[in-house]
């Protein structure tokens with residue numbers, strides 16, 4: 001198979017590219033390097049089945065030119081991270097909505113299967129103990145600008161559903177839940193690379209809010225296996241899937257775990273959200289996936305624990321000279 005991976009120089013996309021190349025597929029990465037980086041895919045250039053194209057999913061002609069020679073598309077190109085989105089609202093909406101529109105309409109012309117990566121953000125402020133794909137979604141009002149990301153991703157999901165139902169395009173929608181691991185940068189706000197870097201540098205570990213908010217973290221290697229499994233499963237077409245780790249932890253407990261595993265003497269400090277994100281922010285208390293649907297359809301079962309994620313991230317940050325800018 002020859003796959004197009006949009007956003008393939010990003011954190012998740014580069015791991016996906018690596019996985020597909022290693023098992024013998026061909027991969028074309030399209031990435032504008034806005035948040036992705038060449039270092040993420042440097043090691044893949046020596047593989048004959050790998051090709052990188054610098055460009056944007058906003059360029060429909062380019063998308064069409066590349067897709068013509070591919071069999072299927074993993075669409076990962078998107079605005080990344082709460083911090084980036086809150087500081088770049090218009091760009092984020094444009095990338096997420098127009099980019100996806102381009103990918104789907106070009107794919108429909110050629111009948112190419114598409115896997116759309118959505119996000120657990122779409123569940124919004126639900127306080128259910130675990131989120132199911134068919135739950136109602138509780139998203140805040142437009143002046144709470146955080147929700148622009150969820151809204152744009154949700155529109156992507158509806159668009160994908162529309163292409164599936166009205167045009168017969170084979171699509172799969174994946175909601176990723178806090179994917180972490182080597183190559184993730186803290187530059188766009190992600191908590192694990194930020195905590196690890198702070199702990200390794202002996203800087204204060206910055207817990208936002210009370211630290212009682214719960215997240216569940218999925219190793220990027222598990223995320224890749226889930227995405228590829230769903231792409232290859234006929235029964236997954238036209239459906240939404242949670243891909244995450246059902247094991248939740250508070251952010252406060254995460255900070256303590258990072259401190260322990262790094263042997264750091266960093267203090268843990270609590271910072272009000274307003275100081276970090278300004279007045280137009282609200283966080284969500286729970287975010288834990290129900291992954292039974294993915295388990296039933298492709299036998300999805302995360303292999304890696306939070307400890308594995310933290311150990312891999314710590315090694316990566318140490319080995320690569322602490323590149324995860326905070």
Ligand code: UDP
Nearest residue numbers: 082189190191192194206207208213251283
């Ligand atoms: N967070 C934190 N300190 C940081 C960065 C993030 O306490 O330095 C918190 C953040 O407020 C959120 C959780 O960690 O409650 C996960 O944040 P992230 O941005 O990684 O993902 P998301 O908010 O999308 O779940």
